[in-house]
Amino acid sequence: MSGDTPRPPAASSLIEVTAPPAARDIRDATLVKEGDVFLLADLEGNVRAGNPNGFGLYLRDTRFLSAHELAIQGLHPTILLSSGRWHFLGAQVLTNPNLVTADGKTIHEQTVQIRRYRVIRGTALSESLTFQNFNAFPLALDVVVHLDADFADVFEVRGLVPHPCRGRLHPPEHGPSTLIFVYDGCDAIRRTTRVSFDPPPSVLADRRARYRLELDARGAERVAMTIELEERHPVASDVTRPVRPPTPRATGRDGTAVRTGNGAFDAMLERVNEDLSVLAGGDAELPFVAAGIPWYAALFGRDSLITALEMLWMAPSVACRTLLGLARSQAAVDDAWRDEEPGKILHEHRRGELANVGAVPFAPYYGTVDATPLWIWLLAEYCRTTGDLELARTLRPNLEAALAWMDQYGDKDGDGFLEYERRSPSGLLNQGWKDSWDGIPHASGALAEPPIALVEVQGYAYAAKRGAAQVLRALGEPERARALDEQASRLYGAFNDAFWMEAEGFYCLALDGRKRQVTAVSSNPGHALACGIVPPERAARVAERFVREDMFSGWGIRTLSSREAAYNPVGYHLGTVWPHDNALVALGLKRCGHEAYALAIFTALYDAAQHFPSQRLPELFCGFARSAFGVPVRYPVACSPQAWASASWLLLLQAALGIVPVAETGELRVVRPHLPPWLPWVEVTRIRVGATEVDLRYQRIDDHTAVDVKAMRGGVRVTFVDTW
Amino acid sequence: MVEASAAIPGRKKLVVVEDEPEIRELEVFLLAAEGYQVFGLKDGEGAQETTKEQRADLVLLDLMLPRKDGFVVLDELERDPATAHTPVIVVTAFAYTASREALRRRPQVKRIIEKPFDIGDLLDAVAAELVPRAER
Numbered sequence: 001m002s003g004d005t006p007r008p009p010a011a012s013s014l015i016e017v018t019a020p021p022a023a024r025d026i027r028d029a030t031l032v033k034e035g036d037v038f039l040l041a042d043l044e045g046n047v048r049a050g051n052p053n054g055f056g057l058y059l060r061d062t063r064f065l066s067a068h069e070l071a072i073q074g075l076h077p078t079i080l081l082s083s084g085r086w087h088f089l090g091a092q093v094l095t096n097p098n099l100v101t102a103d104g105k106t107i108h109e110q111t112v113q114i115r116r117y118r119v120i121r122g123t124a125l126s127e128s129l130t131f132q133n134f135n136a137f138p139l140a141l142d143v144v145v146h147l148d149a150d151f152a153d154v155f156e157v158r159g160l161v162p163h164p165c166r167g168r169l170h171p172p173e174h175g176p177s178t179l180i181f182v183y184d185g186c187d188a189i190r191r192t193t194r195v196s197f198d199p200p201p202s203v204l205a206d207r208r209a210r211y212r213l214e215l216d217a218r219g220a221e222r223v224a225m226t227i228e229l230e231e232r233h234p235v236a237s238d239v240t241r242p243v244r245p246p247t248p249r250a251t252g253r254d255g256t257a258v259r260t261g262n263g264a265f266d267a268m269l270e271r272v273n274e275d276l277s278v279l280a281g282g283d284a285e286l287p288f289v290a291a292g293i294p295w296y297a298a299l300f301g302r303d304s305l306i307t308a309l310e311m312l313w314m315a316p317s318v319a320c321r322t323l324l325g326l327a328r329s330q331a332a333v334d335d336a337w338r339d340e341e342p343g344k345i346l347h348e349h350r351r352g353e354l355a356n357v358g359a360v361p362f363a364p365y366y367g368t369v370d371a372t373p374l375w376i377w378l379l380a381e382y383c384r385t386t387g388d389l390e391l392a393r394t395l396r397p398n399l400e401a402a403l404a405w406m407d408q409y410g411d412k413d414g415d416g417f418l419e420y421e422r423r424s425p426s427g428l429l430n431q432g433w434k435d436s437w438d439g440i441p442h443a444s445g446a447l448a449e450p451p452i453a454l455v456e457v458q459g460y461a462y463a464a465k466r467g468a469a470q471v472l473r474a475l476g477e478p479e480r481a482r483a484l485d486e487q488a489s490r491l492y493g494a495f496n497d498a499f500w501m502e503a504e505g506f507y508c509l510a511l512d513g514r515k516r517q518v519t520a521v522s523s524n525p526g527h528a529l530a531c532g533i534v535p536p537e538r539a540a541r542v543a544e545r546f547v548r549e550d551m552f553s554g555w556g557i558r559t560l561s562s563r564e565a566a567y568n569p570v571g572y573h574l575g576t577v578w579p580h581d582n583a584l585v586a587l588g589l590k591r592c593g594h595e596a597y598a599l600a601i602f603t604a605l606y607d608a609a610q611h612f613p614s615q616r617l618p619e620l621f622c623g624f625a626r627s628a629f630g631v632p633v634r635y636p637v638a639c640s641p642q643a644w645a646s647a648s649w650l651l652l653l654q655a656a657l658g659i660v661p662v663a664e665t666g667e668l669r670v671v672r673p674h675l676p677p678w679l680p681w682v683e684v685t686r687i688r689v690g691a692t693e694v695d696l697r698y699q700r701i702d703d704h705t706a707v708d709v710k711a712m713r714g715g716v717r718v719t720f721v722d723t724w
Numbered sequence: 725m726v727e728a729s730a731a732i733p734g735r736k737k738l739v740v741v742e743d744e745p746e747i748r749e750l751e752v753f754l755l756a757a758e759g760y761q762v763f764g765l766k767d768g769e770g771a772q773e774t775t776k777e778q779r780a781d782l783v784l785l786d787l788m789l790p791r792k793d794g795f796v797v798l799d800e801l802e803r804d805p806a807t808a809h810t811p812v813i814v815v816t817a818f819a820y821t822a823s824r825e826a827l828r829r830r831p832q833v834k835r836i837i838e839k840p841f842d843i844g845d846l847l848d849a850v851a852a853e854l855v856p857r858a859e860r
Contacts, residue, residue: 085843086843086844089754089843091750115746115749117749117750117753117754119753119754119757121757121758121759126753126756126757128749128753130745130749132745220745222749224753
């Protein structure tokens with residue numbers, strides 16, 4: 001997804017903020033989220049007015065609070081603890097700096113404790129502040145909470161789009177115990193932030209709630225706030241309320257459980273589950289896993305499909321929901337403004353003001369060349385894993401439309417490859433997963449000109465055609481299946497003629513608009529390995545190339561070789577390390593028989609994760625060599641959690657274990673299992689193969705991995721094979 | 725003495741008896757945000773009376789409390805017919821084997837949650853106890 005441009009700081013703050021726009025950074029941000037509402041705050045839990053980091057309280061791509069600051073005696077409290085153990089709950093412990101009260105009394109630092117709890121339920125954030133005096137004397141504290149709401153669209157917050165039309169921001173309404181912000185948007189939606197205080201503040205004016213708290217010796221006082229968000233559509237009764245998830249803990253697994261001899265790794269797997277709960281969004285009609293927080297809190301086609309692929313062996317229900325959800329918004333018309341063409345799967349669906357009024361084409365937007373073949377590939381893999389042909393029957397028209405898009409619109413020049421070139425002037429220049437404006441460079445550093453045929457997209461197309469053929473054969477359509485297989489075979493040959501770079505022993509990044517190879521060495525061919533479009537002799541050379549030091553940083557595979565002219569270890573797609581990218585490369589290496597290299601990637605990411613908060617891999621991190629600093633360098637505005645980064649662990653584990661369920665033959669294939677040295681054993685229970693289940697135990701013995709079949713339920717067999 | 729959340733007709737009522745202020749605050753705050761009306765008490769004094777007066781639907785009870793411990797509160801709840809059938813969730817670090825056995829003999833104690841507890845487990849347990857039996 002595209003990178004960001006800083007924007008200048010705005011209005012004044014309770015405490016002056018002087019950080020320049022270039023300081024934009026969310027590495028230490030705190031997050032509380034449930035459903036479509038999230039609060040992104042700084043380490044102290046504050047949202048400082050005019051902050052350049054995009055902090056705020058958001059609902060549906062709109063910032064409903066742009067300031068939320070706490071001060072005692074005019075100073076920010078000192079943070080002692082900030083816990084994000086539960087995504088819907090924030091817990092913080094703060095204490096006072098040295099203070100002087102209004103009557104001249106000195107309050108020594110760390111003698112007043114402030115406990116702050118925040119919880120999001122439905123569309124409301126509740127906050128509890130308890131001030132506890134540990135002094136042996138009473139004291140009076142002046143407490144101020146500063147709140148403001150700019151109702152900025154997330155595209156504006158990120159500095160990507162200046163606000164071309166501004167609705168009416170009403171003056172805030174101050175009541176005795178309520179503060180109300182109202183904004184009438186250009187999209188005719190009234191957005192309201194209603195803050196209620198309990199007890200009422202001493203003074204509530206100028207966007208500030210002022211309290212004079214009289215604390216007894218060793219006594220405590222509590223202040224509570226409820227912040228309710230509302231979107232009211234033109235029809236007065238049509239109030240948008242995100243549906244509250246049924247429990248605070250959603251599950252990312254369908255009964256399949258993993259336990260290992262490494263407690264830290266177990267905790268990381270548990271974190272995957274929690275991240276998916278954090279990322280759950282949408283409503284009962286269209287639930288989805290958002291791509292990432294904070295910038296991509298929306299449905300994205302590519303991200304949700306790759307996340308579902310990563311999780312498929314443990315949670316096929318996620319794939320089912322993803323396929324159905326994206327099928328509902330499959331394009332039916334040709335609309336250049338949205339880069340929309342019949343049969344295409346969407347790129348992104350935004351719900352903020354700028355999208356609603358058409359200032360950006362993202363409600364929804366279809367500028368993605370890979371979501372459509374990825375959708376077909378996922379459908380085929382889902383059917384292979386579960387044997388659920390009912391879903392395939394239900395989606396049969398969507399499958400046909402998607403295949404037709406690949407032939408008719410995806411390959412406009414008829415050369416057999418999927419290419420992209422944006423038609424929307426506000427659309428994305430690059431429409432593969434490296435979709436930043438400079439994401440596809442030639443070896444010279446010059447940008448490739450469209451139409452661009454990306455290497456990994458041809459792999460997806462190949463997997464889609466082969467997979468669709470399998471599905472249609474199972475549905476009793478052998479002729480159609482044969483035709484698709486023939487198309488896939490032609491693509492295999494054409495791809496290997498056009499994309500291979502013999503001197504480099506690698507595939508090029510893309511073909512440009514003049515059908516010239518974009519010869520930059522990149523991570524992209526690893527995805528093609530995973531799709532089965534690479535012959536074994538070439539796979540060996542590609543695998544060896546991946547682990548040279550210009551590509552393998554020590555923490556993972558870089559997006560671009562450090563020898564390329566365009567290389568930048570801090571460039572969004574120009575040399576950074578992306579966990580999902582690495583997981584797909586590892587799958588490709590495993591599939592082609594190079595499990596030692598796949599394990600090297602698994603281990604590198606495991607080591608890297610130890611350096612991130614909660615051992616959670618972010619969207620990406622910098623591509624600096626491990627030897628240079630000894631720790632991975634964090635990317636300043638990476639989303640975390642990011643769905644496909646979190647789910648990477650499941651795909652990496654699947655590759656190591658070699659688990660391939662094949663429902664049609666009632667077979668669980670175990671392909672060349674190899675555990676990394678830091679996983680002495682792994683137990684997996686209830687691996688689903690269609691309606692049957694298998695329990696396996698893996699044990700590492702010296703450099704080998706033994707597998708015991710602990711249980712089989714239903715008519716399933718376990719085979720130990722070499723072929724994925 | 726009592727930290728109470730807002731009274732809204734029709735809400736289920738909970739009594740939280742917990743001496744550690746951080747934990748009591750968290751429980752009262754979270755359960756109130758869940759939509760319950762919550763009464764927080766810092767020790768066992770008045771726990772039975774509050775349960776009775778408020779016709780509480782559930783009691784979350786710490787065992788190791790100053791002044792009047794949780795076992796005494798359980799005895800008091802049991803003795804009064806008005807509170808003898810109010811379900812209790814024991815939330816304690818004190819539930820070692822002997823206590824656990826003693827608690828199991830008390831039909832009023834529906835669940836035992838050990839500290840440190842997971843917030844999700846606590847919310848799930850409360851929700852489960854407050855679901856009418858026919859809906860379980």
